[in-house]
Amino acid sequence: MLGLSAFIPFILSAYLAQQTTSLTLKLPSRDIRTGTGPEQYDPTIPVAGIAPTQLDRAGWTATADSFQPGCEPQNVLDGTGGSWWETQFNPTLSPLPHNIVIDMKNSHVINGFRMLPRQDGPSGNIGQHTIETSLDGKSWTQVASGTYANNQARKTTLFQSRPARYVRLTAKSTAEGRGYPYVTVGEINVLSGPDPTLPRDNWKVTADSENPLPNQHRALEATDGASTTYWSTQFDGATRGFPHTFTIDQGSAKAVSGLTYLGPPTSKGRIGQYTIEKSTDGTTWTPVVSGSWTDDAKPKSTEFGAVTVQYIRLTALSEAGNRGTVTAASEINLLDGSIQATDFTVTVDSEEVTNATEDGSAINALDGDPATFWITKWNNIQVSPGYPHFFRIDMQASYAVRGLSYLPRQTPGNMQGNIGQHLIETSADGSSWTVVAQGTWEDDTQRKVVNWRDVQARYLRLTALTEAGNRGPWAAAAEIQPIFQSTFSTPSPESAGQWGETINFPLIPVAAALIPSTSEVVVWSAWNADTFNDGNGRTVTATYNPSSGIVTQSIVTNTGHDMFCPGISLTASGLIVVAGGTNSEKTSLYHPDSRSWSSGMNLIIPRGYNSQATLSGGGVFTIGGSWSGQRGGKNGEYYDPVANTWSLRPGCPVAPIITNDAEGVYRADNHAWLFARQNNSVFQAGPSKNMNWFTTDGQGSTTPAGTRGNDNDAMNGNAIMYDALAGKILTIGGAPSYINSYTTSNAHIITLGAPNTPPQVTTIGSAHYARTFHNSVVLPDGKVLIVGGVNYATLFSDDTSILYPELFDPATNSFTVMAPMSIPRNYHSVAILLADGTVFTGGGGLCGVGCAANHYDAQIFRPPYLFNPDQSPATRPKILSTNPAEQIKLGSGITVTMDSPVNRFSLVRFGSSTHSVNTDQRRVPLASITGGGNVYQVLVPKDPGVLVPGPWMLFAINTQGVPSVAVTVNIQ
Numbered sequence: 016m017l018g019l020s021a022f023i024p025f026i027l028s029a030y031l032a033q034q035t036t037s038l039t040l041k042l043p044s045r046d047i048r049t050g051t052g053p054e055q056y057d058p059t060i061p062v063a064g065i066a067p068t069q070l071d072r073a074g075w076t077a078t079a080d081s082f083q084p085g086c087e088p089q090n091v092l093d094g095t096g097g098s099w100w101e102t103q104f105n106p107t108l109s110p111l112p113h114n115i116v117i118d119m120k121n122s123h124v125i126n127g128f129r130m131l132p133r134q135d136g137p138s139g140n141i142g143q144h145t146i147e148t149s150l151d152g153k154s155w156t157q158v159a160s161g162t163y164a165n166n167q168a169r170k171t172t173l174f175q176s177r178p179a180r181y182v183r184l185t186a187k188s189t190a191e192g193r194g195y196p197y198v199t200v201g202e203i204n205v206l207s208g209p210d211p212t213l214p215r216d217n218w219k220v221t222a223d224s225e226n227p228l229p230n231q232h233r234a235l236e237a238t239d240g241a242s243t244t245y246w247s248t249q250f251d252g253a254t255r256g257f258p259h260t261f262t263i264d265q266g267s268a269k270a271v272s273g274l275t276y277l278g279p280p281t282s283k284g285r286i287g288q289y290t291i292e293k294s295t296d297g298t299t300w301t302p303v304v305s306g307s308w309t310d311d312a313k314p315k316s317t318e319f320g321a322v323t324v325q326y327i328r329l330t331a332l333s334e335a336g337n338r339g340t341v342t343a344a345s346e347i348n349l350l351d352g353s354i355q356a357t358d359f360t361v362t363v364d365s366e367e368v369t370n371a372t373e374d375g376s377a378i379n380a381l382d383g384d385p386a387t388f389w390i391t392k393w394n395n396i397q398v399s400p401g402y403p404h405f406f407r408i409d410m411q412a413s414y415a416v417r418g419l420s421y422l423p424r425q426t427p428g429n430m431q432g433n434i435g436q437h438l439i440e441t442s443a444d445g446s447s448w449t450v451v452a453q454g455t456w457e458d459d460t461q462r463k464v465v466n467w468r469d470v471q472a473r474y475l476r477l478t479a480l481t482e483a484g485n486r487g488p489w490a491a492a493a494e495i496q497p498i499f500q501s502t503f504s505t506p507s508p509e510s511a512g513q514w515g516e517t518i519n520f521p522l523i524p525v526a527a528a529l530i531p532s533t534s535e536v537v538v539w540s541a542w543n544a545d546t547f548n549d550g551n552g553r554t555v556t557a558t559y560n561p562s563s564g565i566v567t568q569s570i571v572t573n574t575g576h577d578m579f580c581p582g583i584s585l586t587a588s589g590l591i592v593v594a595g596g597t598n599s600e601k602t603s604l605y606h607p608d609s610r611s612w613s614s615g616m617n618l619i620i621p622r623g624y625n626s627q628a629t630l631s632g633g634g635v636f637t638i639g640g641s642w643s644g645q646r647g648g649k650n651g652e653y654y655d656p657v658a659n660t661w662s663l664r665p666g667c668p669v670a671p672i673i674t675n676d677a678e679g680v681y682r683a684d685n686h687a688w689l690f691a692r693q694n695n696s697v698f699q700a701g702p703s704k705n706m707n708w709f710t711t712d713g714q715g716s717t718t719p720a721g722t723r724g725n726d727n728d729a730m731n732g733n734a735i736m737y738d739a740l741a742g743k744i745l746t747i748g749g750a751p752s753y754i755n756s757y758t759t760s761n762a763h764i765i766t767l768g769a770p771n772t773p774p775q776v777t778t779i780g781s782a783h784y785a786r787t788f789h790n791s792v793v794l795p796d797g798k799v800l801i802v803g804g805v806n807y808a809t810l811f812s813d814d815t816s817i818l819y820p821e822l823f824d825p826a827t828n829s830f831t832v833m834a835p836m837s838i839p840r841n842y843h844s845v846a847i848l849l850a851d852g853t854v855f856t857g858g859g860g861l862c863g864v865g866c867a868a869n870h871y872d873a874q875i876f877r878p879p880y881l882f883n884p885d886q887s888p889a890t891r892p893k894i895l896s897t898n899p900a901e902q903i904k905l906g907s908g909i910t911v912t913m914d915s916p917v918n919r920f921s922l923v924r925f926g927s928s929t930h931s932v933n934t935d936q937r938r939v940p941l942a943s944i945t946g947g948g949n950v951y952q953v954l955v956p957k958d959p960g961v962l963v964p965g966p967w968m969l970f971a972i973n974t975q976g977v978p979s980v981a982v983t984v985n986i987q
Contacts, residue, residue, distance in 0.1 A: 067126050067127045067173065067206035067207055068206065068207065069129065069204040069205070069206055070119065070123060070125070070204070070205050070206070070207050072092050072094075072119075072204065072205075074120050074457075074459070075092050075117060075118060075119055075120060076089065076092075076117075076118045076120070077089050077090075077091050077092055077100070077115055077116065077117050077118070077203070078115070078116050078118070079100060079102070079113065079114065079115040079116070080102075080109070080113055080114050080115075081102040081103045081109035081113055082100060082101065082102060082103060083101045083102065083103050083104055083105065083197075086098075086099055086100055086101035086199070087100065088100045088115050090201075091115065091117075091200050091201065091202055091203040092117075092202075092203065094202065096131065096134055096201060096202060097134070098201075099133040099134075099199050099200060099201045100115060100199065100200045101133070101139060101197060101198070101199040102139075102196075102197045102198050102199075103197070104197045108195075108196050108197060109196065109197065110196045111186065111187060111188065111189075111196045111198075112185050112186055112187045113185070113186045113197075113198050114183055114184065114185040114186070115183070115184050115200060115203070116152070116181055116182070116183045117181065117182045117183075117203055117205065118152070118180065118181055119179070119180055119181070119182070119205060120180070120457045120459075120461075121180065121456070121457055121461055121462075121463050121464075123178070123179065123180070123205070123207055123464060125148065125177065125178075125179050125182070125205050125206060125207050126173060126174060126175065126177070126206060126207060126837050127171060127172060127173045127174065127205070127206025127207070127837075128146050128159070128171070128172045128174075128182060128184070128203075128204075128205060128206065129169060129170070129171045129172075129202075129203070129204040129205070129206060130163075130169070130170045130172075130184065130200060130202070130203055131169045131170075131200075131201040131202040131203075132163075132166075132167050132168075132170070132199070132200065132201055133167070133199040133200065133201045134167055134201055136167075137165055137166070137167065137190070137191050138191075138195075138199065139189065139195070139197050139198045139199030140163065140165050140166075140167075140189060140190040140191055140198075140199070141163050141184075141186040141188075141189065141190060141198050141200070142162050142163060142165070142186075142187070142188040142189050142190035142191075142192075142521070142568075143160075143161070143162045143186075143187040143188040143565065143566065144160065144161065144162070144163060144184060144185060144186050144187055144519065145157055145159065145160045145184075145185045145187070146158055146159040146160070146172060146174075146182065146183070146184055146185075146517075146519075147182070147183045147185070148177060148179035148181065148182055148183075149179060149180065149181040149182075149183070150178060150179060150180050150181070150452070150454060150465075151180070151181075151453075151454050152180070152181045155183060156177070157516055158174040158175070158177065158516050158517060159172045159174050159516055159517035159518070159519055159872070160516065160517075160518060160519060160564050160566075161517075161518045161519025161520050161521075161566045161871075161872065162188075162190070162519060162520060162521045162557065162566040162567070162568055163190055163519060163521055163871075164190065164520075164521035164522060164544040164545075164568075164871065165190035165191050165192070165521065166544070166864075168545070168864045168865065169865065170519075170871065171206075171871075172517055172519055172871075172872060173206070173517065173837050173838040173870075173872070174516065174517040174837055174838075174874075175514050175837045177466070178418070178464070178465060178466035180454070182203075182205055184200070184203070186198040190521065212275065212348040212349065212350055212351060213265070213269060213271070213348070213349045213350070213351045215238050215348070217265065217266030217267070218238055218263055218264065218265055218266065219263075219264040219266070220234045220235055220237065220238055220261065220262065220263050220264070220347075221234055221261075221262045221264075222234040222246060222248065222259070222260065222261050222262070223248070223255065223258075223259050223260045224248035224249045224255050224259060224342075225246065225247070225248065225249065226247045226248070226249050226250055232245060232246055232247040232343075233246060234246045234261065237261065237344040237345065237346060237347045238263075238346070238347060238348075240346070241345075241785070241806075242277060242280070242345045242346055242806045242807055242815050243280065243345075243757045243758075243785070243806070243807065244345070245279040245280065245343050245344060245345040246261070246343060246344050247279065247284055247341060247342070247343040248284075248340075248341050248342045248343070249341075250284075250339075250341045255340065256340045257331065257332055257333060257334075257340055257342075258330045258331060258332050259330070259331045259342035260328055260329070260330050260331075261328070261329045261330075261331075261342075261344065261347060262297070262326065262327075262328045262329075263326065263327045263328070263329075263347070263349065264297060264325060264326055265324075265325050265326070265327075265349070266325070267325055268295070268323050268324055268325045269323065269324075269325070269349075269351075270322070270323045270351065271293070271322055271323075271324060271327055271349045271350065271351075272318055272319065272322075272350045272351065273316060273317055273318035273319055273349070273350035274291055274316075274317050274327065274329060274347065274348070274349055274350065275314060275315065275316045275317075275346070275347070275348045275349075275350065276308065276314070276315045276316075276317075276329070276344060276346075276347055277314045277315070277344065277345045277346040277347075277814075277815075278312060278315075278335075278343065278344065278345060279343035279344065279345055280345065280757075280807065282310070282312075282336060282338065283334075283336075283338050283339065283341060283343070284334065284338075284339075284341045284342055284343025284344075285308070285310055285311075285334065285335040285336060285343070286308055286329075286331040286333075286334070286335060286342060286344070287307055287308060287310070287331075287332070287333040287334055287335035287336075287337075288305075288306070288307045288331075288332035288333040289305065289306060289307070289308065289329060289330060289331055289332060290302060290304070290305040290329075290330045290332065291303045291304050291305070291317065291319070291327065291328070291329055291330075292327070292328045292330065293322050293324040293326065293327055293328075294324060294325070294326040294327075294328065295324055295325060295326070296325075296326070297325070297326045300328060303319055303322060304317060304319045307333075308335060309335065310335035310336040312809075312812075312814055313814050314346075314814055316350075318350060327349060329347065360408075360409045361377050361378065361380075361381060361406065361407065361408050361409070362377075362407045362409070363377040363389070363391075363404070363405065363406050363407070364391070364400060364403075364404050364405050365391035365392045365400050365404060366389060366390070366391060366392065367390050367391065367392050367393055367394060369392075369394050373390075374387070375388065375389055375390035375391070375393075375491070376389065377389045377406065379493075380406065380492040380493065380494055380495045381408075381494070381495065381496070385422055385425050385493045385494055386425065386493075387493070388424040388425070388426070388432075388491055388492060388493040389406070389491060389492050389495075390424070390431075390432050390489055390490070390491040391404050391432070391488075391489050391490050391491070392489075393431075393487070393489050400488065401488040402479060402480055402481060402482070402488060402490070403478050403479060403480050404478070404479045404489075404490035405476055405477065405478045405479070406476070406477045406478075406479075406490075406492065406495055407474060407475070407476040407477075408474065408475045408476075408495075408497060409445070409473065409474055410472075410473055410474070410475070410497070416441060416470050416471075416472050416475060416497050416498070417466055417470070417498055418464060418465055418466035418497075418498035419439055419452070419464075419465050419475065419477065419495065419496070419497060419498060420462060420463070420464050420465075420494065420495070420496040420498060421434065421456065421462070421463045421464075421465075421477070421492060421494070421495055422462045422463075422492065422493040422494040422495075423456075423459070423460050423461075423463075423491065423492065423493060424460075424491045424492065424493050425460055425493050430458065430459075430460065430483075430484060430486070431482075431484075431486050431487060431489055431491065432482065432486075432487075432489040432490050432491025432492075433456070433458050433459075433460075433482065433483040433484060433491065434456055434477075434479040434481075434482070434483060434490055434491075434492070435455050435456055435458065435479075435480070435481040435482055435483035435484075436453075436454070436455045436479075436480040436481040437453065437454065437455070437456065437477060437478060437479050437480055438450060438452075438453045438477075438478040438480065439451055439452040439453065439465060439475070439476070439477055439478075440475075440476045440478070441470050441472035441474065441475055441476075442472060442473065442474040442475075442476070443471070443472055443473055443474075444473070444474075445473070445474045448474075448476065449470070451470055452465045455481075455483075456483060457483065458483035458484045462494075464498070466498065475497050477495060507882075507886055508834070508877065508879065508881075508882040508886055509879050509882035509883060509884055509885075509886055510879055511831075511832070511833045511834040511879060512820075512822075512833045512834050512876055512877055512878050512879050512881075513834060513876075513877045513881075513882070514834060514836060514837065514874055514875070514876055514877075515853075515874060515875035515876070515877060516874070516875070517838070517872050517873070517874055518559060518564070518566065518857070518872055518873045518874065518875070519566070519871060519872050520538065520557050520559070520566055520857070520871050520872060520873065521544060521555075521557060521566070521568045521871070522538070522539070522540040522544035522545070522555045522556075522557055522568070522871065523540045523544065523545055523843065523858050523859070523860050523861045523869055523870060523871055524538035524539075524540070524557075524844075524845055524857040524858035524873055525538075525539065525540050525541065525547075525579065525580075525843045525844075525845065525858050525861055525929060525930075526538065526539050526540075526578065526579075526581070526583065526593075526845065526927075526928065526929035527845040527847055527855070527857070527858075527927065527928050527929070528583060528585065528591050528605070528847070528925075528926070528927035528928075528935075529847055529848075529849070529850075529925045529926055529927070530558075530591075530607045530610075531585070531589040531607050531925050531965075531966035531983055531985075532589065532607040532608050532983075533560075533607070534561065534849065534850040534981075534983070535558050535559060535560050535561065536558070536559045536561070536847070536849070536855055537556060537557075537558050537591075537605065537610075538556065538557055538558075538559065538845070538857070538858075538873075539554050539555060539556040539557070539571075539578055539579075540554075540555050540556075540579065540861060541554065541555070541577055541578075541579035541597060541861065542554065542555070542577045542579070542597070543555060544871070545860070545861060545862070545863060545864060545866070545869050545871070546861065546862075546863050546864075547577075547579045547580070547597060547861050548579075548597065549577065549597070550577050550597040550598055551577065552572065552574075552575040552576060552577060552598060553570060553571060553572045553575075553577060554570070554571045554574075554576065554577055554578040554579070554603075555568070555570055556568070556569050556570070556571055557569065558610065559855075559873070561849055561850075561851065561855075561875075571603070571612045573612065573613070573614075574601065574603040574612050574613065574614045575598065575601065575614070576593070576596070576598045576601035576602075576603045576614070577596060577597035577598045577601075578593050578596050578597075578598075578601075578603055579596050579597045579623075579861075580595075580596045580597065580623045580624050580642060580643070580929065580930060581593045581594055581595045581596035581623065581625070581929070582594045582595055582622075582625040582626055582627030582637045582640070583627070583927040583928075583929060583934075583935070584627050584628060584629045584635045584927070584934065584935060585629060585924075585925055585927060585935050585965050585966060586629055586633065586635065586656045586965060587629070587633040587656070587964035587965045587985075587986075587987070588656065588965075589607050589925075589965065589966045589985070590604055590605070590606065590607075590656060591604070591605035591607070591927065592604060592615065592627075592635055592654060592656065593605065594615070594618055594622075594625070594627060594635075594637055594654070595618060595621065595622040595623045595625045595637070595640055595643070595644075596623045596643065597623060597643060599618070599621035599622055599623045599640075599643035599644040600617045600618050600621040600644070601614070601617060601618070602614070602615030602616055602617060602618060602654070602661070603615060615654075615659055616654075616659050616660050616661050617661070618637075618652060618661055619652055619661050619662070619663055620644065620648070620649055620650065620652060620663075621643065621644030621645070622637070622639070622640030622641070622642075622643065622644050622649050623640050623642040623643030623644065624639070624640045624641070624642035624643070624685040624686060624930065625637050625638065625639050625640025625649065625685075625687075626638065626639055626640075626685075626686055626687040626688070626689050626932050626934060627654075627689070627934065628689040628690065628691050628697055628934040628935075629691060629934075629935065629963055629964075629965060630691045630695045630697065630711060630963070631691055631692065631693055631694065631695055631696075631958075631959035631960045631963055631964075632695045632959070633656065633657075633964050634653055634654060634655055634656070634695065634711065635653070635654040635656065636651060636652070636653055636654075636664070636667075636689070636691075636697050636709065636711050637651065637652050637654070638650065638651040638652075638667060638669055638672065638684075638687055638689070638699075638709075639669055639672065639684035639685060639686070639687050640684065640685065641680050641681050641682075641683070641684050641685070642681065642682075642685060646679075646680050646681050647669075647680045647684075648669070649669045649684050650663065650664065650665065650667060650668045650669050651663075651664040651666075651667030651668070651669070651709060651711070651715055652664060653711050653715075664709075664711055664714060664715030665714055665715065666710075666713075666714045666715035666716040666717060667709045667710075667711065667715040667716070667717055668717065669684050671699075671703075671705060671707045671717055671719065672684060672687055672699055672703050672705070672707060673703060674702060674703045674704075674728035674730055674751070674752075675728055675751070676728070676730065676751075676752045676753055677752040677753075677755070677756070678752065678753060678754070682730065682752070682753035682754075685702075685730065685753065685930075686702060686730070686731065686930055686931065686932050687699055687701075687702070687932075688700040688701040688702060688733075688734035688746070688932075688934075689934050690734075690736055690744065690767070690934070690937070691960060691963050692742075692767060692770050692960040693769075693770055693958060693959070693960030694710070694712070694770060694960070695710065695711045695712050696708060696709065696710050696711070696770035696771070696960070697709040697710075697711060698720065698767055698770075698774070699720075700723065700734045700744055700746060700765055701723060701728075701729055701732065701734055701746060701749070702728055702729045702730045702731065702732055702749055703728050704722050704723050704726055704727055704728050704729070705719070705721075705722055706719075706720040706721055706722065706723055706765075706774070707719055707720050708720050708770055708771045708772075710770070710771070718771040720772075720773050720774060721773045721774070721776070722776075723746060723763055723765070723776055724763050724776045724777075724778045725778065726746070726759075726761050726763060726778075727751050727759065727761075728749070728751045728752075729746065729748065729749025729750065729751075729759060729761070730749055730750055730751070730752060730753050730756075730787070730808075731748075731749055731750060731753065731787045731788050731789075731808070731930070731931050732746060732747060732748040732749020732750075732759070732787060732789075732931070733745075733746065733747050733748060733749075733789060733790065733791040733801070733931060734746045734747075734765075735747075735791045735792075735793050735799050735933075735936070736793070736936070736937040736938070737793045737797050737798075737799050737823075737825055737937075737938050738797060738825065738938060738939075738940060739937045739938065739939045739961045739962070740939050740940055740956060740961055741766065742766050742767030742768065742774070743764060743765075743766055743767075743825065744764070744765040744766075744767070745762065745763075745764060745791070745799055745823060745825075746761075746762065746763045746765065747760075747761075747762050747782055747789075747791060747799075747801055747823070748760065748761070748762075748782065748785065748786045748787055748789055748801070748804065749761075749787050750787040750808040752808065753808065754808050754809060754810055755808065755809065756787075756807075756808040757785075757807060757808075758785040758786055758787040758804075758805070758806055758807065758808060759785050760781040760782040760783070760784060760785040760786070761778075761781060762778075762779050762780065762781055762782055762823075762830075763776055763777060763778055763779065764776075764777040764779055764825075764828065765777075770960075779828040780828065780829065780830070782801065782821055782823075782830045783819070783821055783830055783832055784804075784806070784817045784819065784821065785806055786801075786803075786804030786805065786806060786817045787804055787805060787808045787931075788803070788804050788805055788808070788841045788842045788843075788844070788931055789801060789802060789803045789804025789817070789840075789931060790802055790803055790804075790840070790844060790845060790846035790856065790928060790931055790933070791846070791933075792846050792847060792848050792854050792926070792933075792936065793848065793923060793936055793937070793938045794848065794852070794854075794878055794880075794923075794938075794978075795848075795852055795921050795923055795938070795968075795970035795972060795978040795981075796880060796921070796972060796976060796978065797825055797921070797938060797940065798822055798823060798824050798825070798878075799822070799823040799825075800820055800821075800822055800823075800833070800846075800854055800876065800878065801820060801821045801822075801823065801830075802820040802836070802840060802846050802854070802856050802876065803816075803817065803820075803836070803839065803840030803841060803844050803846070803856065803859070804816075804817045804840070804841060805817065805839075805841050805842075810842050810862075811842060811860060811861075811862040811866060811868045812841070812842075812868055813839040813841060813859075813867065813868050816839035816841060818835045818836045818837075818839065819832050819833065819835050819836075820832070820833040820834075820835075820836065820876070821833060822878070822879075833876075833879075836856075836874070837874075838859075838870055838872065838874060839859060839868075839870070840856055840857070840858070840859050840870070841859045841860075841868065842859065842860075842868070843858055843859055843860055843861045843930070844856065844857065844858045844859040844870070845857055845858050845928040845929060846928055846933075847926040847927070847928050847933065847936070848923060848926055848936065848968075849875070850968055850980060850981040850983070851980045851981070852878065852880070852881065852970065852978045852979075852980070852981070853875050853876060853877050853878070853881070854875065854876040854878070855873055855875060856873060856874060856875075856876060857870070857872060857873025857874065858870055858873065880976045880977055880978060881977065889975065889977040890915075890977070891977055891978070891979055891980065892913055892914065892915050892916075892917050892971050892972070892973045892977065892978075892979045893913065893914040893915070893979055893980070894911060894912075894913060894969070894971055894979050894980075894981075894982050895912045895913060895914055896911075896912045897909050897910065897911050897912075897969065897982055897984065898910040901983065901984060901985055902984075902985050902987055903955055903984045903985065903986050903987065904955070904986075904987050905955060905956070905957045905958070905959055905962060905964075905986065905987070906955060906956070906957030907955050908952050908953060908954055908955060909952075909953040909955060909969070909984070910946075910950065910951070910952060910953075911943075911950070911951045911952075911953050911969075911971065912949065912950050912951075913949040913950075913951065913971055913979075914949065915949060915973065916949060916973065916974070917949075917951070917971040917972055917973045917974075917979075918972065918973065918974050919940070919941075919943065919971075919972045920940075920941040920943050920951070920953050920969065920970065920971050920972070921938055921939065921940050921941055921969075921970050921972065922938070922939045922941060922962065922967045922968065922969055922970075922984070922986075923936065923937070923938045923939075923967065923968045923970065923981070924936055924937050924938075924963065924965065924966070924967050924968075925965070925966045925967065925968065937963070939956060939961060939962055939967075941953050941954060941955070941956075942954045951971075953969075955986075959986075962986050963986070964986050964987060965985065965986060966983055966984075966985055966986075967983070967984050967985070967986055968981035968982075968983060968984075969981055969982050969983075969984050
């Protein structure tokens, strides 16, 4: 039997077709800014991230599948910390799984979930779990999954922004591992980020004072998108006292809902007390909000009710640290209120315009004034039409609409006409309608926001089906506003990719490696899940299964090795060699087949933050690493995985690779960019500007290879061998010093020739964003994804996070901005390619309990090649068989049978990642011959300096550029 909701569209169609008393009203002209596709991503947008904040939980309710009397679900919303929800354990135990549902009563755009475990002990701590959202409490979308650590620290999960009224946490296991089926939770909060920022293309900015240095510290430098430049009032010569003003002329009136402020790179000039004012003409000013910002480097965000104005003025009344009378700002942005269109017309089924004391005209719901409202006829109850009522907007042109905001009437003590059950539809022609949202709003005066995926439409119709309080046949609204696709809206996935759900871990993934035998990901942090530097001989690890989504924790103690900050290499047999770190002399070996760890031979020179690479002959070379052990002298060593021995290479000194770091050798020999080539040689591409060749046979030797063009030292930048056959390496980003250093967007292509000869270095166009602590991953098609990082090199901070990945295309040597991340990935983050052609990126932080930069999670990025032009998932070619099946000899051929035609193949080596270094990854394009019937002969290069022995992923790519899921082959 169909419910009422199934008949609603048919009832409405018949009803609306009979309405002949509609009135069309003309709206005042308003400005609009919309856009489609990746062109929206302007390189001048700000890099400073504003962290999501907790929503007000007033009126929220919590329900659960089970609870013990006295430990009710509502306790997670009481804010006390001393009470908790606990599932039933007496008189009988309620079995897992358990869930708790938060009803926020209204729809909100949310992007995070925060859970505080019970604080009096670990009893009932949740382990494996999922987080889901819903608009109606019936249809659920999973946004995160994973395993929480077994401690009492607050757990925060961020995910892509989405509209929701309900949030559900489902516990699948307990964290303490004792098999008890009951779970507990102390507090739950839901997070939401600020509005997106307005585009700044047409802005004109002025200030009461600027520093007189030529072309430095002008007002416009606070809107140039670079946190390394800044506006400052005069500090040389005659300085002015407070107040100082910074005025923004947007060029036309726009809806503004807030302002963000990032202070200068140094502390002097940070704004303390401030006021924000608005003006329609730039002359007459009206206060909007005032307040005081704290004296720290974090970005500041002040939000207020949307105002539609051309001019906004920020006035600094004091310096946050009382360091003088100078005011400065690196970046100032305005938040986008509600973007609205010109010459809208509105049609309603009814409006009250005959009452002398109350104007209920439909236009009132679009005038931007919450004190006025639209209400259907009520003055003569005999002729007042009953439900349904409709409010239809004709936007006069087609726009990308992504939501609707409904504000009930704000008359004190009178909520008559509050809309309850409702339906929202869009249309391109005003005749054919598509339902984009439906549900029931709470009977209160709070603004309701409903969002959906961007829909191209000219018409928007809100139909009221019931009065929320059953007070009568009327419908009313103070404001009804379409929400348009804004400058920061996620573009189509076929052009900018798409982020998947969040994967929660019981640790911060600081290191990661792809397991050859299973294509799972093994990650680890340090001796503790969120802290390093203890060196007590244990490592917290976890394994993520991409097929099942299950995260399994394991604590490694048998090797006596805290594996934080090591060198990592996959050997020819698939063994993962982890050398150095906090226990700086140790070597640990991960055995993929048994998923177990064992001890290897100790290093001769203890080291940490070293880099290492698997060689063409199957050995491993490591160099550098003064972070642990004694400082300096971290010369090269060679590991023989068959004999399990380390030996020195005195002819490979560390001195040639040293950077000019401000903290000296402690940082200067870290994270070398190493690439294996022919005859057991290694090319060092950075991060020092000086490049070198090492040979590792015998005593070893070193040959200078010139400089990386005009580049400076680029510590914590990236180098990626995207075409090993042609010897092509992309270098991108970094900073001259490890910390407290400005970053670069420099990009170069290094083309290697024979070992011990200078390579060709080509400077190409810069990336859109300067960044450091980022990660880069080569894709099957040869493009490179650059993800995460910060604009200014600071440890354990998300303040200048780059949330926009970029995709490098070697065919054009150009960079394209991808869909934005919701979670910063900075210092101590990782990224690796998975066998299905997606990218795993996670971690960041490891700065102790409660540190805001800790990210116990990962996300999966789906590159554009996985989508059709209509945004649907692309049909992927499938490798049916390979012959030989697994063991492939250099210089041989592989017979590959496909389910559909393809036109190219590539091999990508299994990767490992820590501290922005992934020396294992490289890509080799393969030549192939069609044998007919979707059978291909694929030719394997014979050079082990190109095709380093070990595990590789074989991808087939069709003419649309869509890759297959890889099969694993082992190059012998």
